[in-house]
Amino acid sequence: NAGVMQNPRHLVRRRGQEARLRCSPMKGHSHVYWYRQLPEEGLKFMVYLQKENIIDESGMPKERFSAEFPKEGPSILRIQQVVRGDSAAYFCASSQTGGNTEAFFGQGTRLTVV
Amino acid sequence: AQTVTQSQPEMSVQEAETVTLSCTYDTSENNYYLFWYKQPPSRQMILVIRQEAYKQQNATENRFSVNFQKAAKSFSLKISDSQLGDTAMYFCAFMKHSAGTASKLTFGTGTRLQVTL
Numbered sequence: 001n002a003g004v005m006q007n008p009r010h011l012v013r014r015r016g017q018e019a020r021l022r023c024s025p026m027k028g029h030s031h032v033y034w035y036r037q038l039p040e041e042g043l044k045f046m047v048y049l050q051k052e053n054i055i056d057e058s059g060m061p062k063e064r065f066s067a068e069f070p071k072e073g074p075s076i077l078r079i080q081q082v083v084r085g086d087s088a089a090y091f092c093a094s095s096q097t098g099g100n101t102e103a104f105f106g107q108g109t110r111l112t113v114v
Numbered sequence: 115a116q117t118v119t120q121s122q123p124e125m126s127v128q129e130a131e132t133v134t135l136s137c138t139y140d141t142s143e144n145n146y147y148l149f150w151y152k153q154p155p156s157r158q159m160i161l162v163i164r165q166e167a168y169k170q171q172n173a174t175e176n177r178f179s180v181n182f183q184k185a186a187k188s189f190s191l192k193i194s195d196s197q198l199g200d201t202a203m204y205f206c207a208f209m210k211h212s213a214g215t216a217s218k219l220t221f222g223t224g225t226r227l228q229v230t231l
Contacts, residue, residue, distance in 0.1 A: 048218055
């Protein structure tokens with residue numbers, strides 16, 4: 001049973017480009033959470049999605065950031081027109097309905113904007 | 115809104131000794147969960163231990179135990195018989211109770227633990 005898979009592990013983008021981060025939850029999990037970790041800081045919640053629905057996006061920046069979790073395929077965190085301040089590690093976690101409250105984390109994607 | 119505070123940015127402990135990491139939190143919720151996560155250099159977030167707020171008994175997992183003081187909103191982690199592999203960042207986290215599933219986590223800023231020979 002594979003864990004939460006995130007790809008790519010490392011992503012380099014020039015300022016103004018788009019970044020797409022992918023997250024495949026654990027098998028049977030229908031809840032996905034995205035977190036951002038700036039250097040030397042803790043993880044900050046960004047968005048919580050269930051299949052085809054955004055449940056809580058209170059941590060998402062209002063502009064340039066979007067997330068989706070389609071019926072088929074991975075969850076995608078999309079950052080348009082990246083800036084240097086977007087450089088961070090982005091983590092995805094997943095959980096299952098009726099589970100024991102544990103969210104399982106992927107290994108993260110480290111985004112570097114040059 | 116919930117806040118989680120870890121007041122020790124860095125700590126060091128000798129191998130085989132015991133160390134305690136501090137965490138305090140603020141919430142108006144009555145039903146919630148508290149967690150300690152470990153993040154080694156690989157960046158993987160690893161769940162160390164979990165505590166349900168409605169349980170008075172402190173959680174333990176092998177060498178890891180917590181001191182949960184609900185009234186004081188304190189949730190410290192004790193690592194006994196420290197091992198070199200315990201070297202990592204440790205994050206305290208809060209989760210509001212949500213029927214049927216997990217919900218979003220609020221993390222502290224972390225404590226960097228170094229285990230030395």
